Amino acid sequence: MLEMTQIFKVFYEGTPDEKIALNKVDLSMRPGDFVTVIGSNGAGKSTLMNIISGKLVPDIGTVMIDGGNMTSLAEHKRAVKIGRVFQDPMAGTAPTMTIEENLAIAYNRTKKRSLGFGVTKKRRDFYREKLEMLHLGLEDRLQAKVGLLSGGERQALSLLMATFTDPKILLLDEHTAALDPARAELITNLTKEIVSALGLTTLMVTHNMQQALDLGNRLIMMDKGQIIFEADEQEKQELTIEKLLAEFQKIKGGGGLSDRSLLS
Amino acid sequence: MTAMFGAVESGVIYAIMALGVYLSFRVLDFPDLTVDGSFVTGGAVASIMIVNGYDPFIATIAALFAGFLAGCMTGLLHTKGGINPLLSGILMMIALYSINLRIMGKPNVPLLAEETVITKIESWFTSEWSIFFFMLVVTLIIKFVSDLFLKTEVGLSLRAVGDNEGMVRSFSANTGWMKVLGLGLSNALVAFSGALVAQYNGFSDVGMGIGMIVIGLASVIIGEAVIGNSTIARATLAVVIGAILYRIIVTLALRIEFLDTGDMKLITAIIVIIALIMPKVLDKRKAAVRKKKRLVQLNGDGGGPVA
Known part of the structure; x- marks a missing residue:
């Protein structure tokens, strides 16, 4: 479903700040794979996400999604195949527009926009039915402005908007990091529910190791622009936070406390 | 009293311009200074066509398209050229000054002896209210069409561009073209209003657009302060009423002897x-x-x- 080969990306090339963000990264995902990505700040996780979504173009390497070469395709064009949820709960919705209007915008992700109304009676029923999946009572507040919702509610709505049109790939960029523990758990559970119900191919970046272990069937660990550790379905089931940290230190040559504090 | 009536009457015509400013300034969140130029472009195109014997209604519609092109140019400067919004508008405004002079051939085109939309309406109806009601109907039609447009799939993503650009892009909307379209529509309304104002005043002048963006902003802000903007229909109504209130306020201010x-x-x-x-x-x-x-x-x- 996703095939990334030999991705290389460098920032500020030729300046003292030159930084290799991704160094010949290969990543392949089969349909239905749910891969969690962990790694310290600056490991290249966000760059990886942005190269898949088209916000960034790799210097070298190719990105194939659903059999098509997307390496330099414009962000909005490949969005037809990609659903995204951002870290900032404000980033995935339009605050001055109503819940149903936001859903209408998301509904058009896979279709050409027309001069027909975005919210019709039939569509409203459809939106309401989808909102019920969130169990937040949002289905009774279709005409409420999204700016009035709490961060958790907005993130749940973002998750729904990114997924209800069956994307080929779902990208979750630390989408629970900005929420309080209770809300984060709610969104984590919703993610689990929605991804398994729709069988979505998902890539999730997180700083929370427990979450990385709880969700998904594969796990990768990144450091300094490379994938340094990979666990497949079977290996992942036996992983614990301790084992992960030990693995990290083994590869890094026993960096000790500073690495541990960066990851936990 | 006649001064006050005139204020309300011209307020209704300027309301179309204010609706255009609302589209760029509020909906797209794009402070578009093209307005100062495209308002005159509308007046210039309509006047020169009328002077050359075209039907005044066709001339006014032509002005609408001229404004649309001007707005699209600003949009292209910003989206394709990567020029900052304010600067794109200023560049287009200054370019339009020369273009408007070229269209008119001289700084001022009088229309007093010509058959205009205004004289036609006056010949159809006998009441002194005819201009007011006709313009009110035109303005309200534009208001309602705008309301409906902003609820279509295209309209919704246009609004979202001004609200959260990254989000609409992640839902596969081409935000660049949305901005070009929005600025085109905005300036189309502005030029349409300019064409009507030129015919209402009986001349078009190359300087008639100076400060037009500020008048538009004044109408939007006054309207929102009085009526509010909780829904689209309410916000556009606020703009229309704001434009009329603005004219009334100016008329009252000019009554102070010290001011001219x-x-x-x-x-x-x-x-x-x-x-x-x-x-x-x-x-x-x-x-x-x-x-x-x-x-x-x-x-x-x-x-x-x-x-």
Whole structure:
């Protein structure tokens, strides 16, 4: 479903700040794979996400999604195949527009926009039915402005908007990091529910190791622009936070406390 | 009284321009200074066509398309050229000054002896209210069509561009083209209004657009302060009423003997400044009053004085 080969990306090339963000990264995902990505700040996780979504173009390497070469395709064009949820709960919705209007915008992700109304009676029923999946009572507040919702509610709505049109790939960029523990758990559970119900191919970046272990069937660990550790379905089931940290230190040559504090 | 009637009448015509400014300034969140130029472009295209014997209605519609092109150019400067929004508008405004002179061939085209939309309407109806009602109907039709458009799939993503550009892009909308389209529509309305104003005043002048963006902003802000903007239909109604109120305020201000017509722009600027600052001042005062009440309440409940 996703095939990334030999991705290389460098920032500020030729300046003292030159930084290799991704160094010949290969990543392949089969349909239905749910891969969690962990790694310290600056490991290249966000760059990886942005190269898949088209916000960034790799210097070298190719990105194939659903059999098509997307390496330099414009962000909005490949969005037809990609659903995204951002870290900032404000980033995935339009605050001055109503819940149903936001859903209408998301509904058009896979279709050409027309001069027909975005919210019709039939569509409203459809939106309401989808909102019920969130169990937040949002289905009774279709005409409420999204700016009035709490961060958790907005993130749940973002998750729904990114997924209800069956994307080929779902990208979750630390989408629970900005929420309080209770809300984060709610969104984590919703993610689990929605991804398994729709069988979505998902890539999730997180700083929370427990979450990385709880969700998904594969796990990768990144450091300094490379994938340094990979666990497949079977290996992942036996992983614990301790084992992960030990693995990290083994590869890094026993960096000790500073690495541990960066990851936990 | 006639002055006041004239104020309301021209307010209705300027309301179309204000709706255009609302589209760029509020919906797209793009402060578009093209307006100062495209307003004149509308007047220029309509006048020169009328002088050359075209039907005034066709001339007015042609002005609408000319404005659309001007707005699209600004949009392209910004999206394809990567020029900052304010600067794209300023560049287009200054370019349009020369273009408008070229269209008209001279700085001022009189229309007094010509058959215009205004004289046609006056010949159809006998009432002195005819211009007012006709323009009111035209303005309200444009308002309702805008309301409906902003609820279509294209309209929704246009609004979202001004609200959260990254989000609409992640839902596969081409935000660049959305901006070009939005600015085109905005300036189409502005030029349409310019064409009607030129015919209403009986001339088109290369300087008639100076400060038009500020007048548009004044109308939007005054309207929102009085009517509010909780829904799209309400916000566009606010713009129309704001445009009329603006004309009334200016007319009243000009009655002060000390001021003359040359002070119009200064008055406009002051109105906008007051409209922008007043809500904040009022909010602060309300908060202060509430705090005082709370203090009295707390102190009344016994215990030591709080602060």
